[in-house]
Amino acid sequence: MPTEKDFLNQFQDNLAFFFNEAVEINLTNLRQCGFWIKTMNHQTMAAEIRQKRTDRGLPAPPVMICSVTNRCNLKCQGCYHRSQERQSGIELTSERFGRLIDEASEIGTRIIMLAGGEPLLRRDMLEAAAAEKGTLFPVFTNGVLLDTETTRFFKKHRNLIPVLSIEGDRQRTDEKRGTGLYDTVESAAQVLRRNKMFYGLSITLTSDNFDQVMDPEYLQKYYDQGCRLFFFIEYVPATEKDIPSCITAEQRKKLPVINKLLRESIPALYITLPGEEEQYGGCLAAGRGFVHISATGDVEPCPFAPYSDTNIKNSSLTEALDSFLLNRIRNNHHLLKESSGGCTLWENKDWVEEQMDVRKSLSA
Numbered sequence: 163m164p165t166e167k168d169f170l171n172q173f174q175d176n177l178a179f180f181f182n183e184a185v186e187i188n189l190t191n192l193r194q195c196g197f198w199i200k201t202m203n204h205q206t207m208a209a210e211i212r213q214k215r216t217d218r219g220l221p222a223p224p225v226m227i228c229s230v231t232n233r234c235n236l237k238c239q240g241c242y243h244r245s246q247e248r249q250s251g252i253e254l255t256s257e258r259f260g261r262l263i264d265e266a267s268e269i270g271t272r273i274i275m276l277a278g279g280e281p282l283l284r285r286d287m288l289e290a291a292a293a294e295k296g297t298l299f300p301v302f303t304n305g306v307l308l309d310t311e312t313t314r315f316f317k318k319h320r321n322l323i324p325v326l327s328i329e330g331d332r333q334r335t336d337e338k339r340g341t342g343l344y345d346t347v348e349s350a351a352q353v354l355r356r357n358k359m360f361y362g363l364s365i366t367l368t369s370d371n372f373d374q375v376m377d378p379e380y381l382q383k384y385y386d387q388g389c390r391l392f393f394f395i396e397y398v399p400a401t402e403k404d405i406p407s408c409i410t411a412e413q414r415k416k417l418p419v420i421n422k423l424l425r426e427s428i429p430a431l432y433i434t435l436p437g438e439e440e441q442y443g444g445c446l447a448a449g450r451g452f453v454h455i456s457a458t459g460d461v462e463p464c465p466f467a468p469y470s471d472t473n474i475k476n477s478s479l480t481e482a483l484d485s486f487l488l489n490r491i492r493n494n495h496h497l498l499k500e501s502s503g504g505c506t507l508w509e510n511k512d513w514v515e516e517q518m519d520v521r522k523s524l525s526a
Contacts, residue, residue, distance in 0.1 A: 169443040170216055173451055174209055177224055180431060181205050187390055187429045194360055197320045204272055204296040211270030221449035221483045221492065226271050227465055230259070230287040231279040232457045236304055239338045241400075251458035256286035258475065262455065263294045265479040272297045276322075277465065279457065282307040292319035300325050300391075302364055304339065305350035317357050325362035325393060326350055330371040330380075355388030362391030362431075368407045376420050378427055385428050392424075394434045398466045398505045436505060445498045445506040448491035449483045463491050467507035469514050471521045486524070490517045 181202040188194040212222035231253055234241075254262075266274060274297055281287065282303050291299045292315075299322045308324065316324050326347050329335040335344040354361040363384055365375045374380055381392060394417070399405050421432050439446055446452060448463035456462055460470035461482040472485040482488075491498070491507070491514070498506045498513070507514055 164443065166443065167216065169441075170450070173224065173442050173446070174212070177205065178209070180433075183425075183431055187431065188360070191358070194320075197360075201298055201321070205298075208267075208270040208272040211268075215269060220269075220480075221488070222270050223449045223451055223453050223483075224271065225273045225275065225452035226266055227275045227277060227452060227454045228259070228262075229277045229279060229454070229457045229465065230254070230281045231284045233283050234278055234280045234304075235283065235306055236280070236339055236343070238304075238340070253284075253457045254287075254455075254459050254474070256284075256290045258459070259287050260290040260293065262474060262479060263291065263297060267294065267297060269480060269483075271479075274299050276301045278302070280304060280307065282312060288315070288322060292322055295321055297321060299323065300362060300393075302327060302393075304343065305347045306343075308350045308353065310353075313353055313357055313359070316354075317359055320360070323360060323362060323391065324350075324354060325364045325391065327364045327366075329366055330375050334371055351384065351387045351389065359388070360390055361388065362393060363389050364393040364395060366397050367394050367409050367413075367434075368397045369409050369413065370407065372409055372413045376416075376424075378424060381424065381428055381430075385430055389430065391431045392433070394432070396434070396436060396505075398508055439506065444495035445491065446495075447507055448488040448495075450492050450495055453483065453488070461485065461488070463488060463507055463514075464505065466505040467511070467514060469518055471518065486521045487514075487517055490520075 181198070184198045185195060185202060188198050208224070212224065215222035232250070263274065266272070274291070276287070276291065276299055280303065281301050288301070291297070301322055302325045305326045316322055328344070328347050329338045332344040335347065336342065351361070351363075367375065375394075384392075396409055396414075397407050399408060417434055418438060421434060424430075424432055436446065442451065447454075447467065452464065454462040454465045455474055456468070456470070459474040460468075461472050461474055461477075462468055462470045469487060471487045472482045474482055498510050
């Protein structure tokens with residue numbers, strides 16, 4: 163029977179494969195290829211640091227997701243972040259965020275996804291990220307604020323990768339994000355292509371758009387526009403009534419096969435989230451594979467599970483990863499199963515809330 167170390171080694175092997183692919187698809191672009199070779203070297207060293215930590219029984223997530231702001235310039239229909247109705251609070255300063263990046267580097271976490279809200283509203287956070295050249299920062303943006311000056315900033319700092327969010331075709335994108343947003347993404351993609359920049363596309367997978375957005379012809383269009391990175395994010399329902407929008411079990415089974423066919427036909431990078439967690443022994447949240455930091459500093463198992471018993475404002479990252487809640491989730495990852503909804507913790511939210519109650523009783 164595979165051990166926890168076996169599962170984590172498999173995750174690391176898949177990360178190494180990803181960066182090898184990144185080098186291969188950029189062989190015709192010497193500047194990009196050089197950047198990815200350096201990045202792969204940084205990631206190899208980070209993996210060695212994580213290995214030493216896991217050998218000591220310490221959490222060492224390869225990936226951290228940071229929602230750098232709760233503010234957004236759009237009001238997208240069905241927005242999960244907005245539906246969480248997070249309590250307002252003081253957002254992290256760029257100074258604390260810079261220290262957080264350093265702390266992450268020290269434990270081998272060198273992939274930090276920047277989300278929101280709209281991360282381009284926090285230029286100070288982007289500048290803090292740009293200063294850490296050895297860490298890769300995919301920046302998930304709706305594209306509205308990607309003007310000439312911001313594009314120039316991204317081009318200067320290659321470790322920040324703009325990732326444009328889209329829902330599929332014009333009708334689906336405009337219905338969810340607002341009239342004209344499809345054209346906004348199209349224009350942003352063209353600007354990035356003209357500047358010969360490496361950029362990505364983030365597509366929310368639903369039962370309704372699955373067949374369209376997983377069609378090679380659809381993706382080929384964006385590949386021809388210079389996109390070399392595709393994120394497929396499984397839709398997570400905000401409420402029970404939204405469950406029908408989740409991809410079906412049959413569609414989920416198709417994902418690995420489709421991804422394999424896409425890699426063979428369109429030479430780009432493909433990432434499905436949350437992905438095939440079964441091959442890693444269950445849920446990867448809470449520091450097994452990734453962890454989430456909210457805009458106000460709450461350390462959470464993942465963006466779709468807004469539960470926290472510690473805040474990065476008054477603890478180090480190492481201390482936060484050892485919190486009661488994250489430990490409970492990591493120690494029970496094999497029991498947390500997901501059948502629909504794209505998120506194990508969302509499906510098991512009653513259990514997570516029970517752990518929060520236990521934590522409160524211990525503190526009483």
